Amino acid sequence: GNSVTQMEGPVTLSEEAFLTINCTYTATGYPSLFWYVQYPGEGLQLLLKATKADDKGSNKGFEATYRKETTSFHLEKGSVQVSDSAVYFCALPSGSARQLTFGSGTQLTVLP
Amino acid sequence: SAVISQKPSRDICQRGTSLTIQCQVDSQVTMMFWYRQQPGQSLTLIATANQGSEATYESGFVIDKFPISRPNLTFSTLTVSNMSPEDSSIYLCSVYDSGNTIYFGEGSWLTVV
Numbered sequence: 427g428n429s430v431t432q433m434e435g436p437v438t439l440s441e442e443a444f445l446t447i448n449c450t451y452t453a454t455g456y457p458s459l460f461w462y463v464q465y466p467g468e469g470l471q472l473l474l475k476a477t478k479a480d481d482k483g484s485n486k487g488f489e490a491t492y493r494k495e496t497t498s499f500h501l502e503k504g505s506v507q508v509s510d511s512a513v514y515f516c517a518l519p520s521g522s523a524r525q526l527t528f529g530s531g532t533q534l535t536v537l538p
Numbered sequence: 539s540a541v542i543s544q545k546p547s548r549d550i551c552q553r554g555t556s557l558t559i560q561c562q563v564d565s566q567v568t569m570m571f572w573y574r575q576q577p578g579q580s581l582t583l584i585a586t587a588n589q590g591s592e593a594t595y596e597s598g599f600v601i602d603k604f605p606i607s608r609p610n611l612t613f614s615t616l617t618v619s620n621m622s623p624e625d626s627s628i629y630l631c632s633v634y635d636s637g638n639t640i641y642f643g644e645g646s647w648l649t650v651v
Contacts, residue, residue, distance in 0.1 A: 458638060458639075462642070469628070470630065470645075472639060472641060472642075475639060477638060515580065524569060524640070525569075526583070526640055528580045530580050531579075
C-alpha cells in the first residue's frame, strides 16, 4: 500500500531562517499529497495540497511541489516565524476509502 | 471546506469507564474516519465510519473496544470502552469532502487516570 517517509525531527530554527522538511512517498499511481499542521494544543489543519505531478501547493508562505521523478513532496518556507512552531505531517491517501497514511511528523520550533 | 465539530474537546476519565465522542459535520459527507494520536506520535486510523452499516476497522482495533455509530451523513460517534491509561490520546474525526480533500476536527483530548 501507499506509504510516506518524513524527515525526522525535531527541527529548531531562528526566526527568518529557511525551512525544509523532507517527505518522500511510495504510491500506486499519482495520489494527491498533503501537508497538515498541528499547532500546540490543537487538532490538524490542512496546510496545503497538490493533486497531480508538478503541482505546487502553497499557503501561509509555505510551498511544496509534487515531484514524481523523486517521489517527493518537501515542505519549504523562505522565512519562518515564531508562530510557525508546530508539528508538520506529510500524508497521502491509501486504501479504497481514501483514508490518509501519515508520516511520523516533524516538530518545528522557531526561536526569536 | 467542511467544518467539523467534536465533543468533548477534553476529558479526564476514570479507568474502566467508557466515553463517547461525537462528531458533527456542517454538510453531508460520504466518508468519515476516526483516528487516534497517542502522545508524541503520528496519527493512526482506527476505522472508517460507514453510513447505514458497520464500521470498517483497521488492524489492531476492534468493535468491542471502539464501537462506532454513523446514523446519517453528518454525524458519527466513537466510544472508547473500558478505558485504561493506554487509551490516553487525541481522538480525531475526519471527513473526505467533494473537493478531494480530507479535513479534521479539533480533536478530543482524552486522559485516563
